[in-house]
Amino acid sequence: MTDLTLFTLMIGGYVGGALAACLFSRGALARWLAGVGAITGGAAALALGGGKLFDWSSASFTWIEVMGETSIAGPLQGARVVLIVYPLSALFLAIVGAIAIPAALYSIGYARDWEGRRSLRTPGVMLNLFLLSMSLVPLAESIFWFVLFWEGMAISSYLLVMTEADEPETVSAGNWYLGMTQFGLGFILAAFFLLLPPDGSGDFTALAKHAATLSPGLKSLVFVLALVGFGAKAGLVPLHVWLPSAHPAAPSHVSALMSSVMIKLGVYGVLLFGLRLLGGGPAWWGGLVLALGAVSALLGVLYALMEHDLKRLLAYHSIENIGIIFIGVGAGMMFLSYGLPALAVLGFVGGLYHTINHACFKGLLFLGAGSVLHATHTRNMEEMGGLIKRMPRTALFFLVGAAAISALPPLNGFVSEWVVFQALLGGATIPKREVAVLMPVAVAMLALASGLAAACFVKAFGITFLGIARSHEAEQAHEVPASMQVAMAALALACVVLGAAAYAMVPALARAVAGLAGLPPASALSAPGAVGQISPLSILLGLVVLLAAIPMALWLFRASRALRVSDTWGCGRIAQTPRMQYTAAAFAEPLRRIFAALYRPTEDVSIDFHPESRYFVQSIAYRAHIVPWFERYLYDPVIDRVIAWAARVRAIQSGSLHAYLTYLVAALVIMLGLLMLWGS
Amino acid sequence: MPLPTGYIVAIAQTALALLLAPGLVGLIRWLKARLQNRRGAPVWQPYLELRKLFAKEVVVSSNASWLFRAAPFVVFASTVAVAFLVPVLAVPLPFDSVGDLLVVVYLLLLGTFFLALAGLDPGSAFGGMGSSREMTVAALSEPTVALAIFALALGAGSTNLGQIVARTMADPAAAVSPGYLLAFGALFVVTLAENGRLPVDNPATHLELTMIHEAMILEYSGRYLALIEWAAWLKVLLFFSLLGNLFVPWGVATVLTWAALGWALATLLAKLVVLALTLAVFETRVAKLRLFRVPELLAVSFVLAVLAITVSFLVR
Numbered sequence: 001m002t003d004l005t006l007f008t009l010m011i012g013g014y015v016g017g018a019l020a021a022c023l024f025s026r027g028a029l030a031r032w033l034a035g036v037g038a039i040t041g042g043a044a045a046l047a048l049g050g051g052k053l054f055d056w057s058s059a060s061f062t063w064i065e066v067m068g069e070t071s072i073a074g075p076l077q078g079a080r081v082v083l084i085v086y087p088l089s090a091l092f093l094a095i096v097g098a099i100a101i102p103a104a105l106y107s108i109g110y111a112r113d114w115e116g117r118r119s120l121r122t123p124g125v126m127l128n129l130f131l132l133s134m135s136l137v138p139l140a141e142s143i144f145w146f147v148l149f150w151e152g153m154a155i156s157s158y159l160l161v162m163t164e165a166d167e168p169e170t171v172s173a174g175n176w177y178l179g180m181t182q183f184g185l186g187f188i189l190a191a192f193f194l195l196l197p198p199d200g201s202g203d204f205t206a207l208a209k210h211a212a213t214l215s216p217g218l219k220s221l222v223f224v225l226a227l228v229g230f231g232a233k234a235g236l237v238p239l240h241v242w243l244p245s246a247h248p249a250a251p252s253h254v255s256a257l258m259s260s261v262m263i264k265l266g267v268y269g270v271l272l273f274g275l276r277l278l279g280g281g282p283a284w285w286g287g288l289v290l291a292l293g294a295v296s297a298l299l300g301v302l303y304a305l306m307e308h309d310l311k312r313l314l315a316y317h318s319i320e321n322i323g324i325i326f327i328g329v330g331a332g333m334m335f336l337s338y339g340l341p342a343l344a345v346l347g348f349v350g351g352l353y354h355t356i357n358h359a360c361f362k363g364l365l366f367l368g369a370g371s372v373l374h375a376t377h378t379r380n381m382e383e384m385g386g387l388i389k390r391m392p393r394t395a396l397f398f399l400v401g402a403a404a405i406s407a408l409p410p411l412n413g414f415v416s417e418w419v420v421f422q423a424l425l426g427g428a429t430i431p432k433r434e435v436a437v438l439m440p441v442a443v444a445m446l447a448l449a450s451g452l453a454a455a456c457f458v459k460a461f462g463i464t465f466l467g468i469a470r471s472h473e474a475e476q477a478h479e480v481p482a483s484m485q486v487a488m489a490a491l492a493l494a495c496v497v498l499g500a501a502a503y504a505m506v507p508a509l510a511r512a513v514a515g516l517a518g519l520p521p522a523s524a525l526s527a528p529g530a531v532g533q534i535s536p537l538s539i540l541l542g543l544v545v546l547l548a549a550i551p552m553a554l555w556l557f558r559a560s561r562a563l564r565v566s567d568t569w570g571c572g573r574i575a576q577t578p579r580m581q582y583t584a585a586a587f588a589e590p591l592r593r594i595f596a597a598l599y600r601p602t603e604d605v606s607i608d609f610h611p612e613s614r615y616f617v618q619s620i621a622y623r624a625h626i627v628p629w630f631e632r633y634l635y636d637p638v639i640d641r642v643i644a645w646a647a648r649v650r651a652i653q654s655g656s657l658h659a660y661l662t663y664l665v666a667a668l669v670i671m672l673g674l675l676m677l678w679g680s
Numbered sequence: 681m682p683l684p685t686g687y688i689v690a691i692a693q694t695a696l697a698l699l700l701a702p703g704l705v706g707l708i709r710w711l712k713a714r715l716q717n718r719r720g721a722p723v724w725q726p727y728l729e730l731r732k733l734f735a736k737e738v739v740v741s742s743n744a745s746w747l748f749r750a751a752p753f754v755v756f757a758s759t760v761a762v763a764f765l766v767p768v769l770a771v772p773l774p775f776d777s778v779g780d781l782l783v784v785v786y787l788l789l790l791g792t793f794f795l796a797l798a799g800l801d802p803g804s805a806f807g808g809m810g811s812s813r814e815m816t817v818a819a820l821s822e823p824t825v826a827l828a829i830f831a832l833a834l835g836a837g838s839t840n841l842g843q844i845v846a847r848t849m850a851d852p853a854a855a856v857s858p859g860y861l862l863a864f865g866a867l868f869v870v871t872l873a874e875n876g877r878l879p880v881d882n883p884a885t886h887l888e889l890t891m892i893h894e895a896m897i898l899e900y901s902g903r904y905l906a907l908i909e910w911a912a913w914l915k916v917l918l919f920f921s922l923l924g925n926l927f928v929p930w931g932v933a934t935v936l937t938w939a940a941l942g943w944a945l946a947t948l949l950a951k952l953v954v955l956a957l958t959l960a961v962f963e964t965r966v967a968k969l970r971l972f973r974v975p976e977l978l979a980v981s982f983v984l985a986v987l988a989i990t991v992s993f994l995v996r
Contacts (some may be wrong), residue, residue: 388746403793406789407789408786409786418783425830428833428993440827440830444827447822447823451789451820451823455816458793458797458811458815459812462796462808466745532838533840534778534780534782542778543757546757547754547757550756551753557734560734563740563902564740566741567741568741568743568803570804581804582800582811587812
């Protein structure tokens with residue numbers, strides 16, 4: 001199929017799905033039509049983007065125009081419809097498509113829960129529009145279209161977050177999300193307008209040409225503005241506060257899309273500005289990105305450890321993984337400025353590889369969490385337990401995702417973290433004092449983050465799926481519909497394959513950044529400058545062989561095969577109840593104490609004793625809190641100030657039409673006056 | 681190097697490591713007993729334990745799932761996989777390009793991850809307690825390991841084990857450079873923490889307040905316990921091989937001749953005995969730390985690793 005056919009199919013799929021959802025608002029047909037439309041669009045996006053990425057024949061840096069330049073008459077004159085698939089945008093388009101397919105498939109089963117309770121129209125339409133705008137963001141080739149799709153993505157996802165708006169928590173989450181995303185947009189627009197050439201052309205090529213003529217100070221300002229704007233979307237600390245509330249509030253397939261795909265477009269934005277529009281910059285740009293990434297990685301996982309809401313825990317892990325991605329990207333930008341292209345490519349490959357991998361395993365984990373929510377109607381891990389027996393398939397898929405996000409070999413999460421590690425180790429060859437300090441610190445923070453992530457996912461999987469059911473709902477849980485299982489199975493398989501296929505992924509990803517900002521073209525690219533060698537495929541095969549060999553050896557050496565099922569040892573106590581199990585809070589307690597300086601934990605315990613004797617406890621209530629530093633000390637003062645200002649501004653809101661007309665005339669006179677002063 | 685020989689040596693060294701591991705742990709126990717004026721069990725006692733456990737029936741909790749039964753195999757397989765990568769006898773072996781030092785660390789973490797999950801599976805308080813503590817210690821020792829790898833890689837220009845060994849052999853002065861010595865100190869502390877030795881964990885006790893590793897595997901019995909114990913012993917041997925052969929590589933065979941391999945085996949045994957004696961003396965001299973003092977110990981090893989890197993940068 002030609003590119004244009006695929007592109008048309010993609011748009012057609014999404015738009016068709018949205019229209020179908022408009023026409024039907026209830027019943028299985030509505031669910032299936034909206035889902036199939038989104039799947040078609042996603043598959044076409046994956047074929048278009050993935051095809052370009054792996055197209056060996058066009059190995060050099062080529063621009064493939066999908067749609068020519070078309071002028072639009074009227075108010076939009078000057079804005080040109082230009083959508084272009086180039087290697088970097090192909091990569092992000094492929095990621096959108098790859099996650100859209102399982103998420104849409106999953107939504108078909110997941111939406112069954114809403115039947116009879118709410119209309120399926122808004123979720124169906126918005127899902128398709130969300131996917132459409134996300135697919136088009138990386139293709140946009142001018143300011144106008146980029147911002148249009150970017151906002152389309154923000155608004156449709158906001159409406160999806162608000163699907164279950166009957167809960168007050170959701171409304172607050174939606175407000176935070178809308179506030180932060182519009183805050184970010186302001187910075188992005190400012191960055192774009194500083195780059196605008198005198199003739200007012202918003203084409204990215206023209207912007208890049210104009211950027212080359214700007215002073216270094218102005219370029220740095222543009223980069224920092226873009227980093228703040230896109231960082232807010234990506235969830236970089238300290239702009240992450242919306243993420244742990246908005247992602248869990250959305251329906252689970254939307255959480256998966258937001259965490260796997262939407263926040264990754266923030267990464268695309270930073271690369272778009274840093275590499276394409278500004279063409280690289282001083283070393284401190286990369287250093288800043290790397291430092292923010294390292295802080296996000298560590299803080300993300302530390303807050304995730306304290307979270308006992310399964311979906312919030314996963315959302316905090318998105319902050320951690322975005323941090324890891326930015327460590328790779330930042331290292332790449334830094335090496336680029338030191339004139340080490342091979343090492344720079346390694347950094348970018350690490351970041352982009354982790355982008356893809358995180359999309360897969362975080363999508364999988366959110367879908368898994370959605371299945372648990374679907375079965376138990378709670379997100380609180382303390383009320384789960386023993387689900388591996390009632391939902392064996394979901395448990396297996398979730399386990400694969402948990403192992404992948406914990407960077408366990410041979411899965412994909414390990415491989416991309418290894419590449420990031422290699423880039424950081426390679427950076428040690430740069431004879432600069434600041435690099436000598438930054439690289440070891442980043443290595444240590446990355447290692448600590450991955451170790452804590454493993455601890456956190458032992459908690460997440462162990463408390464949720466293992467042991468004994470802690471509530472009636474968990475006891476009554478059931479396996480989810482087939483469509484949801486297939487969606488999770490596909491992503492679990494992707495986690496295994498993406499790890500094993502590193503030899504194919506690394507060159508393809510190197511091509512995605514080749515030719516940008518002085519990086520060598522793909523044809524001239526030798527092996528990236530790694531300092532070590534691994535073969536994930538051999539590790540996978542080796543482990544499989546060993547796993548098969550051990551039972552055979554046991555059989556060969558005639559080990560006993562007797563097995564008896566009995567009670568768990570309870571120190572002589574006969575009845576074992578779920579209350580004797582370790583809880584999620586207890587599991588995380590050692591780390592809570594060790595990192596007390598960050599958490600500042602407070603607890604209140606109230607014990608009801610038996611009236612006759614204090615040796616008998618009737619009930620214990622335990623509440624623990626940690627200090628939300630960013631919310632309390634950064635955002636609350638700002639919000640208070642804004643509200644105070646808003647109250648003051650209210651004074652001019654008289655409600656009288658005459659007064660408003662006076663304001664208008666006054667504003668007009670002032671504007672004209674300013675124009676007379678400066679315009680001539 | 682003809683390829684088949686390399687593969688045969690790699691498999692032989694793994695088999696050797698598996699066979700030696702119980703003996704090494706028996707030796708450590710015997711040395712400790714002698715240092716504490718006890719007679720002690722014979723050195724081959726662990727072999728007898730394995731034979732006994734493999735012959736006994738397994739008792740599985742009624743709450744446990746398939747994961748509980750799969751975990752011993754995953755733990756054993758991942759540890760044996762590490763044995764293929766670590767230079768026990770010779771370098772460079774054909775599996776050297778399959779995994780580097782980072783793979784070694786994360787493969788061991790894979791085993792710990794499954795063991796910790798299995799600890800939670802039977803739903804007892806002990807297992808959960810052990811899992812929680814084990815993962816805490818594992819997570820906190822991770823940065824030290826990464827920085828020690830960083831320090832070694834700075835010297836050798838590679839994270840591959842064969843390269844590191846070859847580099848130190850080519851430049852013997854590197855072995856006594858402050859960077860290497862500090863990295864050795866850091867890795868030694870990590871060896872204690874990762875293998876559940878004193879002062880982090882006491883491998884000889886079943887006292888619930890102090891247990892980490894033993895609490896986690898409390899529900900295991902029979903052949904499952906045998907696999908877990910054997911894997912844990914193998915892990916001790918592999919850490920000792922890393923300490924011995926990365927920092928003092930002399931004796932490791934670089935050509936695959938009988939003479940070289942024989943000499944490698946002799947030096948390996950000598951290194952293991954020295955390290956076993958060091959560990960036994962150390963474990964006799966120190967008391968178990970409270971759990972919440974363990975991070976301080978790991979912080980010390982982290983500082984050693986940071987110093988190792990700083991020195992490596994300065995000396996370069």
